[in-house]
Amino acid sequence: MSELRVQGLRKAFDDHPVLHGVDLTVSRGTLFALLGPSGSGKTTLLRLLCGFERADGGIIEIDGRRVDGPGSFVPTEHRRIGYVPQEGALFPHLSVAENIVFGLPRGERRAHHRVAELLALVGLPLDYAQRAPQQLSGGQQQRVALARALAPSPGLILLDEPFSSLDAALRIETRKAVAGALAQTGTTAVLVTHDQAEALSLGQQVAVLWNGRLVQNASAEEIYRRPATRELASFVGDAVLLRGIADGNFASCALGRLPLSSPVEEGAVDVMIRPEQIRLAAETSPASREAVVIDVGFNGRDALVTLRLKHAEECTVVACVPGFRAPRIDEQVHLSVEGDAVAYRLSRDS
Structure with missing residues (x-):
């Protein structure tokens, strides 16, 4: 060797x-x-x-x-x-x-x-x-x-x-x-x-x-x-990227105030999470966001679910869920995020 x-x-x-x-x-x-x-x-x-x-x-x-x-x-x-x-x-x-x-x-x-x-x-x-x-x-x-x-x-x-x-x-x-x-x-x-x-x-x-x-x-x-x-992030697997504002160890975006894996200077950022970090539930919780299912890509053991956030009509996210838990199109669900996010500083031209 x-x-x-x-x-x-x-x-x-x-x-x-x-x-x-x-x-x-x-x-x-x-x-x-x-x-x-x-x-x-x-x-x-x-x-x-x-x-x-x-x-x-x-x-x-x-x-x-x-x-x-x-x-x-x-x-x-x-x-x-x-x-x-x-x-x-x-x-x-x-x-x-x-x-x-x-x-x-x-x-x-x-x-x-x-x-x-x-x-x-x-x-x-x-x-x-x-x-x-x-x-x-x-x-x-x-x-x-x-x-x-x-x-x-x-x-x-x-x-x-x-x-x-x-x-x-x-x-x-x-x-x-x-x-x-x-x-x-x-x-x-x-x-x-x-x-x-x-x-x-x-x-x-x-x-x-x-x-x-x-x-x-x-x-x-x-x-x-x-x-x-x-x-x-987008090349290595699926990524959800959302505009947000960083504040040290946290960033606020359409999915709430999320902890960051590494601290970032205060300012505008892209917030990245993986689809499998997004959890779907039928009932609301203090940190959840309401959404409606607009597409389901069923892959057998898992499914990629595209959702439109109710409080941000122009914002869609993709969640990865077990296949047997795949929701139906037009179903109302509540979203929460598990684990840390990653933030990327935006350039002045972004």
């Missing part, structure tokens, strides 16, 4: 800046999730880590060894990294076993070195070794791709949107298998994804890349509960 350190990393294509001084450190044995929307620079950063591209500035170090920086550049094949692409990219003319050992020295390839061990590690039976890749499901192919990446015992594994082509049920199953294999080997891994649920559920550490800049690097819980910007 290796530690990854990136400092001041910059990259541009045709004078168009893509990465702006990215700094990050990934500790040994950590599954690090790099999250960001399309065009944020995630793929470019991954290509720099792999050595497929050379940085314009800054340094990359793997386990204390500089692999890219002023006056130094280590080619991909000498970086001791494993790479798992989006589609697995297995060779169709080779068996599963031959795919797994493809990057090993000739003698180890002939002996199918560690094939049984690696198949077991990624949760596949030994009799899959002689199958062709096209005889496997998409999730099984991704597991074989991981086994191939782990075969040379790399210090670092890079995973590029490895579950994006799988259906929902298979994606969850494959995620668990991949995370379990990485944990068992203690391999340091960087997972690049635009899928918020994937990043939050898998990443022991999560960083968000936004327009080529790292805007937040924290635990999954911190990223979700206290996102650094209002834009990030």
Whole structure:
């Protein structure tokens, strides 16, 4: 396992800046999730880590060894990294076993070195070794791709949107298998994804890349509960944003006077809460607000309920409730908020 350190990393294509001084450190044995929307620079950063591209500035170090920086550049094949692409990219003319050992020295390839061990590690039976890749499901192919990446015992594994082509049920199953294999080997891994649920559920550490800049690097819980910007709040899950006035540890908005997770200077703010923090009740309470249900999006185990506040006709909010408690359209309810809110100062132009 290796530690990854990136400092001041910059990259541009045709004078168009893509990465702006990215700094990050990934500790040994950590599954690090790099999250960001399309065009944020995630793929470019991954290509720099792999050595497929050379940085314009800054340094990359793997386990204390500089692999890219002023006056130094280590080619991909000498970086001791494993790479798992989006589609697995297995060779169709080779068996599963031959795919797994493809990057090993000739003698180890002939002996199918560690094939049984690696198949077991990624949760596949030994009799899959002689199958062709096209005889496997998409999730099984991704597991074989991981086994191939782990075969040379790399210090670092890079995973590029490895579950994006799988259906929902298979994606969850494959995620668990991949995370379990990485944990068992203690391999340091960087997972690049635009899928918020994937990043939050898998990443022991999560960083968000936004327009080529790292805007937040924290635990999954911190990223979700206290996102650094209002834009990030809306990107990482559903967010209810309401105009309000901050006063130290509290902010007043259409849903009442709410406690803040961090104090904010007095003044105009956007108040952010998550839909699951909004509670619906049939009866009023001292802190509740009356509302009418105008839409219900039923998802099975939960439902997203759109409500119009009675005392603020132009104000609508979205609540997430258990599916069996989904109200009916036009039903009158009372809203209250559980937990802390986050406040973002408004600029003078807002």
